[in-house]
Amino acid sequence: MVPKIHSLGGYIHECQKGIANPEAFWNQVAESFFWRKRWDKTVEWDFKKPEIKWFINGKLNITENIFEKNLYTHANLPAIIWEPNNPEEANRVLTYKELLAEVNMFANALKRLGVRKGDRVALYMPMVPELAVGMLACARIGAIHSVVFAGFSAQSLADRINDAEATILLTADGGYRGSKITPLKDIADDALMHCPTIKNSVVLKRTGSSINMKEGRDIWWHDAIHGEPAHCEPEEMDSEDELFILYTSGSTGKPKGIVHTTGGYMTYTAYTFKNVFQYNPGDVYFCTADIGWITGHSYIVYGPLLNGAQTLMFEGVPSWPDAGRFWDIVAKYKVNQFYTAPTAIRALLAKGSEFIEGKRLDSLKVLGTVGEPINEEAWHWYHDHIGKNRCPIVDTWWQTETGGIMISPIAGVTPTKPSFATMPLPGVQPVVVDNSGKELVGNSVEGNLCIKYPWPGMLRTIWGDHERMKDTYFSRFENMYFTGDGVKRDEDGYYRILGRVDDVINVSGHRLGTAEIENAINEHPLVNESAVVGYPHAIKGQGIYAFVVCGELSTGGEDGIRNSIMKGVNKIIGPIAKPDIIQLVPSLPKTRSGKIMRRILRKIAEGDASNLGDITTLLDEEVVDQIIDGALVDV
Numbered sequence: 001m002v003p004k005i006h007s008l009g010g011y012i013h014e015c016q017k018g019i020a021n022p023e024a025f026w027n028q029v030a031e032s033f034f035w036r037k038r039w040d041k042t043v044e045w046d047f048k049k050p051e052i053k054w055f056i057n058g059k060l061n062i063t064e065n066i067f068e069k070n071l072y073t074h075a076n077l078p079a080i081i082w083e084p085n086n087p088e089e090a091n092r093v094l095t096y097k098e099l100l101a102e103v104n105m106f107a108n109a110l111k112r113l114g115v116r117k118g119d120r121v122a123l124y125m126p127m128v129p130e131l132a133v134g135m136l137a138c139a140r141i142g143a144i145h146s147v148v149f150a151g152f153s154a155q156s157l158a159d160r161i162n163d164a165e166a167t168i169l170l171t172a173d174g175g176y177r178g179s180k181i182t183p184l185k186d187i188a189d190d191a192l193m194h195c196p197t198i199k200n201s202v203v204l205k206r207t208g209s210s211i212n213m214k215e216g217r218d219i220w221w222h223d224a225i226h227g228e229p230a231h232c233e234p235e236e237m238d239s240e241d242e243l244f245i246l247y248t249s250g251s252t253g254k255p256k257g258i259v260h261t262t263g264g265y266m267t268y269t270a271y272t273f274k275n276v277f278q279y280n281p282g283d284v285y286f287c288t289a290d291i292g293w294i295t296g297h298s299y300i301v302y303g304p305l306l307n308g309a310q311t312l313m314f315e316g317v318p319s320w321p322d323a324g325r326f327w328d329i330v331a332k333y334k335v336n337q338f339y340t341a342p343t344a345i346r347a348l349l350a351k352g353s354e355f356i357e358g359k360r361l362d363s364l365k366v367l368g369t370v371g372e373p374i375n376e377e378a379w380h381w382y383h384d385h386i387g388k389n390r391c392p393i394v395d396t397w398w399q400t401e402t403g404g405i406m407i408s409p410i411a412g413v414t415p416t417k418p419s420f421a422t423m424p425l426p427g428v429q430p431v432v433v434d435n436s437g438k439e440l441v442g443n444s445v446e447g448n449l450c451i452k453y454p455w456p457g458m459l460r461t462i463w464g465d466h467e468r469m470k471d472t473y474f475s476r477f478e479n480m481y482f483t484g485d486g487v488k489r490d491e492d493g494y495y496r497i498l499g500r501v502d503d504v505i506n507v508s509g510h511r512l513g514t515a516e517i518e519n520a521i522n523e524h525p526l527v528n529e530s531a532v533v534g535y536p537h538a539i540k541g542q543g544i545y546a547f548v549v550c551g552e553l554s555t556g557g558e559d560g561i562r563n564s565i566m567k568g569v570n571k572i573i574g575p576i577a578k579p580d581i582i583q584l585v586p587s588l589p590k591t592r593s594g595k596i597m598r599r600i601l602r603k604i605a606e607g608d609a610s611n612l613g614d615i616t617t618l619l620d621e622e623v624v625d626q627i628i629d630g631a632l633v634d635v
């Protein structure tokens with residue numbers, strides 16, 4: 001069993017072990033799993049290359065640790081509890097035994113389609129159990145899954161498929177989200193016109209929408225598994241064999257394929273899940289994320305299932321049929337641990353408390369948040385109205401790259417403070433570094449958040465671009481992993497995440513690169529150039545503010561051009577990247593060397609134009625006044 005912390009003393013003790021002897025600390029966690037062959041060495045690392053390896057030469061299969069290892073005790077316990085989009089539709093509960101049978105059947109189907117160890121399988125699916133089945137079937141046979149969030153556009157999907165050179169795509173005829181249907185298969189068809197490596201697409205019937213099945217390429221999911229046995233021998237994997245790729249935005253245009261490997265990711269997600277949420281056998285755990293993001297990978301699928309937990313998977317959205325949906329689900333299943341994003345909390349808070357009244361929330365023991373800084377108002381509302389002042393809030397800081405939670409309270413153990421992620425988990429060694437790379441020791445310091453020692457769940461590379469891995473995370477500060485976040489360590493040694501210090505913005509907990517959005521805007525035939533910055537947004541945390549320079553205006557005038565830019569971004573990236581504000585400007589503020597001064601644009605977008613700092617390096621100071629005059633926020 002994965003070791004569990006029960007007290008503040010225990011937590012401090014584990015932290016000390018994790019620093020004094022990280023190898024012994026992580027060995028003890030990894031020993032709770034079933035390894036076909038034990039590792040020879042715990043860790044080998046060199047942040048200069050960078051090269052990171054954990055549990056070297058260990059052999060295992062992660063699904064064997066989810067299923068076979070626990071079957072004597074867990075076979076008939078619920079693994080996935082699935083709540084459909086429509087509350088009137090029947091739910092589904094899959095026990096560990098049933099889930100294993102589904103996984104094995106689908107694993108056999110993948111094999112029959114020619115999928116082998118190391119091949120990449122892309123998934124573009126709604127939040128249904130088959131999404132988890134598809135991922136676990138890949139892991140069963142050693143294929144590398146690459147889940148693409150079902151809100152992304154055809155072009156984003158195609159880019160990700162092509163970068164990974166995936167040979168199979170798993171999708172569905174459509175996906176329900178509130179009152180809408182996303183035509184996943186139609187979008188996938190558009191994408192696949194540009195994806196030469198895809199041989200087959202397996203299509204789940206979910207909405208019954210009328211779709212095209214391309215002869216020789218597309219197969220129905222139910223046909224693919226028809227007649228397949230419910231047994232499939234797990235592939236023996238090396239600790240460092242890739243488990244999955246997940247794309248995330250960086251500060252340059254192209255999304256990065258973050259690579260996680262088997263042994264370390266397993267150890268890390270299982271340990272952090274059990275400890276942070278203080279999961280006890282029999283508890284019902286509900287994470288509202290989409291599996292298309294890392295939160296869903298680590299804390300809907302792998303972390304909970306590795307612990308034999310009951311993980312609730314919800315297909316729909318928080319606002320449909322009304323803003324009480326999450327609380328209806330909590331009451332219906334007597335949810336014990338509830339994990340969501342600050343943006344959802346703020347959106348529900350704004351709807352008022354009528355949607356909570358009369359709902360039984362007394363099963364709740366732990367509340368979690370993730371994805372962006374949580375403001376104090378949202379924290380207190382969550383604590384008072386949802387947790388009824390009884391439930392500790394775990395504000396969990398981590399990233400796609402970290403694989404699992406890094407800085408967070410242990411529920412009920414670590415004293416919390418609103419809007420603080422509090423302290424690092426055992427085995428995690430954060431440091432605060434100033435811009436010159438000097439470590440700021442002691443408390444009451446503020447700077448860049450780095451990690452100075454490897455942890456098992458960390459990324460190993462960027463798919464197909466190891467140089468970029470080095471440039472992005474290991475070049476800015478010597479011998480440390482740079483997170484891209486600013487942080488404050490207060491007088492008590494508590495960490496408060498201040499947000500990104502690079503050109504990444506965080507919209508409703510979703511990460512977007514400003515360059516990525518600019519590239520999409522610049523595709524518009526009338527746009528000469530653009531600059532995108534984040535600005536404070538009451539619900540989304542950050543909104544997208546685009547400053548756009550157009551050569552001429554089309555017939556629709558300014559509004560016409562704004563609309564067509566929006567449509568373009570929607571098509572190229574997806575709805576999450578649509579700017580909230582588009583300001584047409586005569587030109588952008590640039591330095592003499594031609595660099596856009598984003599700092600100035602950020603200030604204007606924040607409504608703080610009185611305090612622009614030094615602008616003497618600008619090529620043309622007048623343009624700043626013109627932008628301020630036309631600003632679409634109060635400046």
Ligand code: WT7
Pocket residue numbers: 248294295369370371372373374395396397398399400401421483484485497498499500506509510511
């Ligand atoms: C970025 C990572 C980790 C799963 C979801 C997002 C921000 C994440 C917190 C938090 C303040 C947070 C950071 C980080 N972030 N959690 N508790 N408090 N900020 O994963 O898309 O990889 O984004 O999200 O800025 O760098 P992601």
